[in-house]
Every structure is written in structure tokens, then in C-alpha cells.
Amino acid sequence: MKTPGEVLREGELEKRSDSLFQLWKKKRGVLTPDRLRLFPAGPGARPKELRFHSILKVDCVERTGKYVYFTIVTTDRKEIDFRCAGESCWNAAITLALIDFQNRRALEGFRSRQERAAPAAQPEPRTARAP
Numbered sequence: 001m002k003t004p005g006e007v008l009r010e011g012e013l014e015k016r017s018d019s020l021f022q023l024w025k026k027k028r029g030v031l032t033p034d035r036l037r038l039f040p041a042g043p044g045a046r047p048k049e050l051r052f053h054s055i056l057k058v059d060c061v062e063r064t065g066k067y068v069y070f071t072i073v074t075t076d077r078k079e080i081d082f083r084c085a086g087e088s089c090w091n092a093a094i095t096l097a098l099i100d101f102q103n104r105r106a107l108e109g110f111r112s113r114q115e116r117a118a119p120a121a122q123p124e125p126r127t128a129r130a131p
Contacts, residue, residue, distance in 0.1 A: 059073050
């Protein structure tokens with residue numbers, strides 16, 4: 001069982017900015033079982049977090065030359081573009097962590113539904129009647 005603070009992967013990736021020029025900005029990424037943290041290159045800056053409960057999928061994976069380009073699609077349909085060195089496989093690591101997170105949530109939901117249904121499904125104890 002993975003703990004939420006466990007680091008699955010750490011390293012450099014680049015995020016395309018939302019600005020008019022859409023520049024690629026280097027980030028230090030930290031992937032844990034429930035989120036992706038993005039630390040800016042400058043010291044002391046606060047990280048941005050992409051929690052897996054707000055991520056729908058990793059999409060549009062394309063390999064060109066030395067980079068792999070991919071898009072993270074959030075539950076509110078926002079698309080965030082990333083690129084990483086081809087050998088770093090950030091897209092695969094994020095996809096696997098996201099699938100693992102979604103599977104854990106599905107199991108938790110299933111178990112909680114079973115626990116809520118269990119008391120109602122148990123038969124009433126029978127009492128002995130005298131003839």
C-alpha cells in the first residue's frame with residue numbers, strides 16, 4: 001500500500017505557460033500517489049499541485065526528437081501541456097500513478113457501499129416458538 005507522501009518520481013519536466021507567448025518553463029516535478037507537485041525553477045517559490053481527484057486523464061502523447069509531449073486534462077476540461085526528455089517517461093509515470101489512484105478510489109467506494117448494505121442484508125434472528 002502506497003502512502004500519500006511517498007515520492008514515486010522526482011525530476012525535471014517543462015510546462016507550457018498560459019501566457020500569450022506560451023513559453024516552456026522548467027519545473028521540478030514530484031509525483032506522489034495522490035498528486036503531482038510542480039516547483040518553479042526559482043528558490044522559495046510555492047509549488048503548484050495537481051491532485052489526482054481533479055485529473056481526468058493524460059492525453060495526446062507525442063514523441064518528437066528528444067522530447068515527449070503530453071497533456072493533462074482536468075475534470076473541468078482544462079488542458080495543461082507538458083514536455084519532458086524522451087528517456088524520462090514522465091507521461092507513463094503520471095498515467096500509472098493516476099490509474100492506481102482511480103483504482104484505489106473505486107475500491108474504497110465499493111467497500112463503503114458494501115458496508116452500508118451489509119446491515120440491511122442480514123436476516124432477523126429467529127426466536128423459538130413453543131408448540
